[in-house]
Amino acid sequence: MLLCNLDGVITPEATISVFDRGFLYGDSVYEVIRTYRGIPFALPEHLARLRASAAYLYMSVPWSDEYISQEVQRTLAAAPPGEYYIRIVVTRGGDRRIGLLPEPTTQPRLLIVLMAIAPEPTLSEQGIRLTIAKRQRTSTAALDPAAKTGNYLNNILALLEAQQSGFEDALLLNAQGQITEATTSNLWIVRDGVVETPPTTVGILPGITRATLLKIVVDLGMPHREVILTPQDLATASEAFLSSSVRLLMPIRQIDNVVLPSCPGPVTQKLWRELLTVMEKAALAA
Known part of the structure; x- marks a missing residue:
């Protein structure tokens, strides 16, 4: 089961421009979180690291942690009950042309992806x-x-x-x-x-x-x-x-x-x- 939230729009599939810098250059930051009992574990810590990664790339994150958390919860609420892998991606956004230097008007985009995982975590016996x-x-x-x-x-x-x-x-x-x-x-x-x-x-x-x-x-x-x-x-x-x-x-x-x-x-x-x-x-x- 897969569910996406792109810039606040929740949908089974999301599309992004071929001019997006995340697509063209990997010019993006992300975090991966898992739920436990349906609750995202250590979400504040992940969001703090997301901001630190963005700062390293001279990238702005215009959304507050509260807003991103609300969007994560809203996306989880739209999904069937269960445990989920959550991927939060902030891409620098799309330019009007292809070039290494971002344009001043480039606006970041926020993507949240949910993917169902096993309902109970287990410790591998095989390793x-x-x-x-x-x-x-x-x-x-x-x-x-x-x-x-x-x-x-x-x-x-x-x-x-x-x-x-x-x-x-x-x-x-x-x-x-x-x-x-x-x-x-x-x-x-x-x-x-x-x-x-x-x-x-x-x-x-x-x-x-x-x-x-x-x-x-x-x-x-x-x-x-x-x-x-x-x-x-x-x-x-x-x-x-x-x-x-x-x-x-x-x-x-x-x-x-x-x-x-x-x-x-x-x-x-x-x-x-x-x-x-x-x-x-x-x-x-x-």
């Missing part, structure tokens, strides 16, 4: 198989991965190349050979009982689920640290997982030739349960 990508992560000095833009070719190519090699996803390294993240998810490993994840300085998108998990491990008193990781560090991990807004947690079974001892591991399972508890409380409080 996922990853490879270390040969393709390097986009440099923070070129196009900072911390900005969630419509330009996703770096991730797409890494994912295609991983799947051509028989894997399901890829971990990308930066120019220094440090692990950044997977193509759409943040990485976590457990070594010697310590939960570890790469710091934002290596060039990652600071995930909303990542931030939630960092708070959870603090609240639980679990040993943890944000630390630079290299491919060699993965061989000593007892378990590992990815985090993202839709997947939530995805256990990792294998990275290249390294098979993780536990999938899903006990720490992954504990964090899964705690994450669902946080989401349940947020839904009840909404």
Whole structure:
């Protein structure tokens, strides 16, 4: 089931001009949110990141967070009951001609897309198989991965190349050979009982689920640290997982030739349960 809201018009399908800069150049920003018990989880945090991404692109977002939230709720109300993937896109808009420099009269457009997802989130027992990508992560000095833009070719190519090699996803390294993240998810490993994840300085998108998990491990008193990781560090991990807004947690079974001892591991399972508890409380409080 698919439903769109383009500039306030709700419709099963939406069309946008071929002159739109989001279409022509990936000149757009977006956020992906999932509902839990029908409630968008961490919507304010996603909207804050949307504005930060837009500011990085020198792009204005003329709508208030309250208006965007109302449009999300109005779109959900028009959809059948269930759980949904929500994609919020702000494109810089369409020009009257094709050219890299936006025209002064270009007006942003707001698109909200709903797609039905499984009614209950489940933790995969099978896990996922990853490879270390040969393709390097986009440099923070070129196009900072911390900005969630419509330009996703770096991730797409890494994912295609991983799947051509028989894997399901890829971990990308930066120019220094440090692990950044997977193509759409943040990485976590457990070594010697310590939960570890790469710091934002290596060039990652600071995930909303990542931030939630960092708070959870603090609240639980679990040993943890944000630390630079290299491919060699993965061989000593007892378990590992990815985090993202839709997947939530995805256990990792294998990275290249390294098979993780536990999938899903006990720490992954504990964090899964705690994450669902946080989401349940947020839904009840909404």
